[in-house]
Amino acid sequence: MTANPHTGSDFDDFLKEEGLEEDCSAVALKRLRLRQLAEEMKRLSLTKTEMAARMQTSRAQLDRLLDPEKTGVSLDTIQRAASVVGRQLRIELL
Template sequence: MSKKHIGSSFDAFLEEEGIRDAAHAHAIKRVVAWQIEEAMKMQSVSKVEMAKRMKTSRAQLDRLLDPENDKVQLDTLQRAAAAVGKKLRLEIV
């Protein structure tokens, strides 16, 4: 093939389908859940201990760590980050 790129970009495809914003939000949630899980692993923090640190239930923590569940409140994310010695940083660009 002589052409380096064929067709539109993936972002353009998502935009055409009307799902760009939803896909972006879902991707962000997956990354945040993964980062929290990785921090827990690095510090050998169990889910039970993490829930205690966050002053929440194990079920709530499971919802937070579920990459498919994008209905997580900002204060929950902040508590999770603090529980593993991190800060949540949001930015509007």
């Protein structure tokens, strides 16, 4: 029986080895942002239609923003969404 090459490694190591770390990080960050945005929309009783109107964008664009699989949303769109719910967007280089 062959020893498991991943024994003792962690999931982050596995993602790095498979070349998936960046994609997984982007999706995880977007899901976190979406959860925060959805919580604020709920707190403010904002529907998607109202949110899109306040952002001065289409409902389709808001749906793209809220889709966790679509990571290519512009910073401007994210900033406008944050502003509508009374939040600020903060970006850091780590």
